Amino acid sequence: MEPLGGSQSPVAFSEFPEDVQMCILSFLRPADIAVFACTSRRFATLCGEERLWFAMCDRRWGSKTLIRCWGGDGGSVRFPLLYKVLDRWENLIGFWRRIGRGDDGTPPLVFFEWGSSFITGSRVSPSSEPGSYDVVKIPFLWMSLSPRGDPVSFVHPSCRLESSGCLKKPASGSGFSDSDLVPVTVCFMGENHFVVDENRGQYAGAHIIDEFGSCDDLTSLEASSPPERLMAEIYQYFANRISPKKRGKDRLGRRRWEAEHFVRISDCYPTPTRPLQGLWKGICENMNLDFYLITYDDVGGIACRKVGDASEPFSGYSPVFWTSNMPFLEHPFSKEEEDIYDGREHIQPLSTNCIGSAGVISRVLYSSGSSVNPKNVEGRVWEYNTGTFGFGFLRNGHIIDLKHIAVNGCLLDTVEPPCNGSCS
Secondary structure, rough: OOOOOHHOOOOOOOHHHHHHHHHHHHHOOOHHHHHOOOHHHHHHHHHHHHHHHHHHHHHHOOOOOOOOHOOOOOOOOOHHHHHHHHHHHHHEEEEEEEEEOOOOOOEEEEEEEEEEOOOOEEEEOOOOOOOOOOEEEEEEEEEEOOOOEEEEEOOOOOOOOOHHHHHHHHOOOOOOOOOOEEEEEEEEEOEEEEEEEEOOOOOOOHEEEHHHHHOHHHHHHHHHHOOOOOHHHHHHHHHHHOOHHHHHHHHHHOOOOOEEEEEEOOOOOOOOOOOOOOOEEEOOOOOOEEEEEEOOOOOEEEEEEEEOOOOOOOOOOOOOOEOOOOOEOOOOOOHHHHHHHHEEEEOOOOOOOOOOOOOOOOEEEEEEOOOOOOOOOOOEEEEEEOEEEEEEEEEEEEEEEEEEEEEEOOOOEEEOOOOOOOOO
């Protein structure tokens, strides 16, 4: 019996030209490729070809990095291995925060982004220029692959690297052209926590174990443990890693980098249902720029905290303002609310190029501030039609307007760091 309408029978996948098969398979994930490879010997061979895995890498990350450049000149790394590495390292892209005490003046906020054949971690801090929205981004951590496919990571403690060309020698294993570069291991403790520690073996084979095996068992712990368990994991890491006597000797001797722990900043961008969520920046009363992290809880409450120096007691715990699960006030507003807004001055940047209207108010939210400062008790949050917002308190005469730190994975208003060799 012929198909209805005289249409032809469907064409089997095996009858497609091989380049078409490759194109179709490049849309699949490795687990799907593994299942498909079990269907026949021919497909098993097809699924193991380098050009398929290159197509898979290029389709997923080709717009973000140069796939053929990984592993040094000519890109000698096998593409199945490259896919595995990039799939793991992609989790780093975005914002993280150092926990624990760091060196004085070292910013706690870290931003990871793609490079041409590496991933870069940069310390991010507000510019020291008064009355400016500028952000200082200083690279300090680089992650790449050697020609053999071994993960190669290193830091520059003073956060200085003259050019990306300095990456080639360390990545190839031929030595360090910059004596300040320190080889490190990046150990993942689940999906939301990693440790950067000095790698004494430099290019030891155990490096791969640190990257992909030694800490994977902590994923389930992280997912099911309460937040305080995180500090117990960190303490255990330090307690078991090295004895106090040896640790003191290393600090005075060969150790050039003390281990640092970082945790992911989840939900660092606003969404339609959570418009205030994410990382923001605003100029305060003293004309200094501050970073703010705004989070929503499970019942709709909102808390705004400064992203400050983690070494300061309670720097990340005391909220700047918070709200319970309250609805926004919609337009039209009462005369009282209009007077509260109109009677306040927006803190503007000193640069005349940046001065402008924050936008038209679309909604208003009641807020409460810290009980430590009696002037910052009752306040308001004004959401603008531009997708940004400002906040203030009834006993103050100003509004702090907040702007995005990053949009679509790109930092905004970045400037060159001061030429003093520091990260501050």
